[in-house]
Amino acid sequence: MLALGLALLVQPAASQSPIDCVGEHIQGATLICRTLPGAGVSLGDITVTADEAGYVILGHDRDAPEQTELRVSAAGLDYSQSVDVTQREYEIQRIDGVPQEYVTPPEETLARIRSEGARKAQAYTSRWQGSGFLDGFVMPADGPITGVYGSQRIFNGEPRRPHYGLDVAAGEGTDVHAPAPGLVTLADGDMYYEGGLIFIDHGQGFTSGFLHLSEVSVEAGDMVEAGDVIGAVGSGGRSTGAHLDWRIKWHNRYIDPALTLELDPTELAD
Numbered sequence: 001m002l003a004l005g006l007a008l009l010v011q012p013a014a015s016q017s018p019i020d021c022v023g024e025h026i027q028g029a030t031l032i033c034r035t036l037p038g039a040g041v042s043l044g045d046i047t048v049t050a051d052e053a054g055y056v057i058l059g060h061d062r063d064a065p066e067q068t069e070l071r072v073s074a075a076g077l078d079y080s081q082s083v084d085v086t087q088r089e090y091e092i093q094r095i096d097g098v099p100q101e102y103v104t105p106p107e108e109t110l111a112r113i114r115s116e117g118a119r120k121a122q123a124y125t126s127r128w129q130g131s132g133f134l135d136g137f138v139m140p141a142d143g144p145i146t147g148v149y150g151s152q153r154i155f156n157g158e159p160r161r162p163h164y165g166l167d168v169a170a171g172e173g174t175d176v177h178a179p180a181p182g183l184v185t186l187a188d189g190d191m192y193y194e195g196g197l198i199f200i201d202h203g204q205g206f207t208s209g210f211l212h213l214s215e216v217s218v219e220a221g222d223m224v225e226a227g228d229v230i231g232a233v234g235s236g237g238r239s240t241g242a243h244l245d246w247r248i249k250w251h252n253r254y255i256d257p258a259l260t261l262e263l264d265p266t267e268l269a270d
Contacts, residue, residue, distance in 0.1 A: 018072045043060070134265045141175070193211075211244070
């Protein structure tokens with residue numbers, strides 16, 4: 001039988017499905033699943049490999065289509081199912097008072113921005129073989145939520161890309177904690193757009209990013225456990241005040257941290 005999380009995720013095509021999942025098929029959602037060890041698992045156009053215990057983590061993009069395919073492939077098995085993806089309506093968030101150099105960067109900053117973009121892209125290629133995501137996720141900092149995933153951002157009246165993170169208002173210097181175990185793949189105290197920035201791969205490339213930090217207390221290559229202090233809240237980069245911007249990226253898809261917090265992977269245990 002399938003595990004139950006927030007909702008029943010994968011309806012079996014037959015009486016025995018080769019994959020059990022927790023999470024929801026909704027734009028921006030995370031799914032943690034268990035299937036045959038080493039099986040290839042596809043959600044739409046991204047295919048990943050289950051670990052030696054059969055666990056795999058998947059995610060839907062912000063703009064995932066209304067239907068997609070969930071597929072499991074292994075020796076002697078080729079299972080496929082069409083799944084409905086709940087569509088969401090996203091907020092429009094207008095933010096004024098942003099320093100204009102972070103809305104329309106001056107020419108002399110473009111080389112730096114490109115260089116930092118390449119570093120971030122390289123860090124996102126990490127595919128740590130651990131399974132830190134099986135511990136579940138906790139909030140990395142305490143405070144009111146002031147920005148949500150998916151909202152269209154308008155800075156100083158100029159439309160920009162959607163916001164892909166969860167913003168937590170907290171005082172300058174407030175501790176930021178690792179939300180789950182993982183491998184630090186990037187740690188820099190002074191990025192143009194992000195200020196202090198940390199990436200943590202929680203397993204299989206499911207990577208948290210922590211933006212606008214005033215302090216960075218870890219280095220690339222460090223292993224962290226859930227609850228470890230990794231830095232401190234700040235207001236560096238494109239920010240109008242002290243807060244933590246927590247983002248999650250899985251391969252080329254941005255994931256909603258708020259939905260990830262609701263998962264209980266223990267429901268998939270033997």
